[in-house]
Amino acid sequence: MTIPIRKGQAPSPIDRQAFGERFRDAFADPAFEAERGAIARLEAIAWQAFDGGRKAPHTQKAGEGFADPDYELSLDWLATRARLQAAQARWADARTTPRALLVVCAARNDGTCPGEMSKTYRLMQLAQEVLKADGIETDVLDLSLMTSDYRRHIHPCKGCVSTAMPLCHWPCSCYPNHALGQTGDWMAEIYERWVSAHGVLLLTPVYWYQVTSPLKLMMDRLVCADGGNPDPTSTHGKKADEAKALELTGWPYPQHLAGRCYGVVVHGDVAGIEGVRRSLSDWLDWMGLIDAGPQSRLDRMIGYYEPYATSHEALDRDEAMQDEVRNVARALAHAIGDLRAGRLSQPDRGLERPRPK
Template sequence: MPPTIRKGQAPATLQRAEFHERFMQDFQDPAFQAESDSLRRIELIAWEAYHEGRKAPVTRKAGPGYADPDYELSVDWLEAKARIDAAHAKWADPQSHSRVLLVNGSPRNDGTCPGEISKTWRLTQLAREVLEGSGVKTDVLDLSLLTSDYGREIHPCKGCVSTAMPLCHWPCSCYPNHSLRQTGDWMNEIYERWTAAHGVIVLTPAHWYQATSPLKLMIDRLVCADGGNPDPTSTHGKKAEEAKALELEGWGYPKHLDGRAYGVVVHGDVAGIESVRRNLCDWLDWMGLVDAGSAAQLDRYIGYYEPYATSHDTLDADADLQEEVRNVARAMAQAVRQLRTGKLKSPDRGLKRPRPK
C-alpha cells in the first residue's frame, strides 16, 4: 500500500486585492507614479501567472537520457544542468588547473548598512594569497553580496527531501518559480562553482551559536548535492506520489560533490565557535568531502569580550591567527594536490553504507 500524502497546511491562494498590495511593495518610490498605467498592465500579467500557477513559463522537451524524454522541463533548469555538467567534466579532467572555492560566510560588507568590510573577508584574502602563491586558482564566493547586491537572492530550501529524496532534484528545480516571483536565485551559479572546485574552504563568523544566515541558506540548498535526483522527469516535476514510490523501490543517494577537499575557519568574539566548526565539518563529511587535516579545521576568537568597534585592530595585532589561517590554505593546497594524484584517499571510500540517506 503506497504511503499517504498528508495535506491541509498551505493557506488558500491570495485574493486579488491582497495580491495587488504585495505586488506594489516593489514600487513605493514616487518616481514610479509616472508609469502607474504601465504597472497596472504588468500587474495583470503577474496576477494571471500567479493565478494559473505558471511556475516555469518557458520549457522544452527533456530529450534523450531522461526517463521521460517527452516531458517538458524548465529551460532554466536545463541550462543550469548543462553548466554543472560542464563544470564537472572540467573538475574531473586531470589536466585542468587545481581550483579552490573560498566561501566568505559573513553577511557584512562596506557596500551597505554595516559600512565596513568584515573580518571574515580579510581572512578570506589571507587564504586566497597563499593558495594563489601555491599555483592554485581560487574562486571567492562572497555571500555578503546577498545583503548589498540588487536582486540577488538565495531562496530558502522547501524541504522536498522530507517528502521523498527523489523529489529533491540536482540541481534544485524549486526555483525560479515565476508565478510566485521567486526569482533572482543565486544557487544555480553556486552549484556550478562548487562543482568546479577541487577543494572548498568555508570561512565564517559565529552568529548566535550558529552559522550566519547567508551561509545557512546556501547549506540548506546544497541538500540536493547529497542524494538529489538528477532526472526531474522521473518524478514528472514535483509529483510526490511518484517520488515516494521511487524512494521505496530503493534510492542510491548519489553524492554529487564527493571527492573534494575541505577546510573550515570559524571566528567569533564571545561564544559558539567550536559548535559551528564541528557542525560545518560534520556537514562536509556527510557530503563526502575529504578533510584537509586538523590544521585546516580552525576556530578562534578575535578579541574575546573586547569591543566590536576595535575588532579589526585586534585582528591586525593577532599575527598568530593570521598565520593559522594561512596554514589552513597551505593544508588545502597540499590536500588538493594529493587528492588529484591519488595519494590522498578517504579510508572509507567505496564502503557500502547499510543505511544510506
C-alpha cells in the same frame, strides 16, 4: 504500497486584492507615479501567471537520457544542468588548473549598512595569497553580496527531501518559480562554482551561536548535492506520490560533490566557535568531501569580550591566528595536490552504508 500524502497546512492562495498590494509594494517610490498605468498592466499579467500557476513559462521536451523523454522541462533547469555537467568534466580533467572555492560567509561588507568590511573577508585574503602562491586558481564566493547587491537572492529550501529524496532534484528545480515571483536565484551559479572546485574553504563568523543566515541558506540549498535526483522526469516534476514510490524501491543517494577536499575557518568574539566548526565539518563530511587534516579545521576568538568597535585592530594584533589561517590554506593546497595526483586517502571509500541517507 501506497503512502498517503498528508495535506492541510498550506493556506488558500491570496486573493486578487492582496496580490495587487504586494505587487505594488515594489513601486512605492514616487518616481514610479508617472507609470502607474503601465504598472497596472504588468500587475494584471503577473496575476494571470500567479493564478494559473505558471512556474516555468519556458520549457521543452526532456529528450533522450531522461526517464520520460516527453516530459516538459524548464529551460532554466536544463541550462543549469548543462553547466554542472561541463563543470564536472573540467573538474575530472587532469589538465585543468587546480581550483579552490573560498566562501566568505559573513553578512557584513562596507557596501551596505555596516559601512565596514568584515574580518572574515580579511581572513579569506590571507588564505587566498597562500593558495595563489601554490599555483591554485581561486574563486571567491562572497555571500555578503546578498545584503548589498540589487535583487541578489538565495531563496530558502522548500524541504522537498523530507517528502521523499527523489523529489529533491539535482540541481534544484524549485526555482525559479515565475508564478510566485521567486526569481533571480543565485544558487544556479553557486552550484556550478562548487562543482568546479577541487577544494572548498569556508570562512565564517559566529552569529548567535550559529552559522550566518547567508551560509545557512546556501547549506540548505546544497541538500540536493547529497542524494538529489538528477532526473526530474522520473517524478514528473513535483509529484509527491511518484517520489515516495521511487524512494521505496531503493534510492542510491548519489553524492554529487564527493571527492573534493575542504578546510574550515570559524571565528567569534564570545562563544559558539567550536560548535559551528564541528557542525560545518560534519556537514561537509556527510556530503562526501574530505578534510585536509586537523590544521585545516580552525576555530578562534578575535578580541575575546572586547568592543566590536576595535575588532579589526584585535585581528591586526593576533598574528598567530593570521598564521593559523595561512596553515589552513596550506593544508588545503596540499590536499588538492594529493587529490589531483591520486594520493589523497579515503579509507572508507566504496563502503556500502547499511542505512543510506
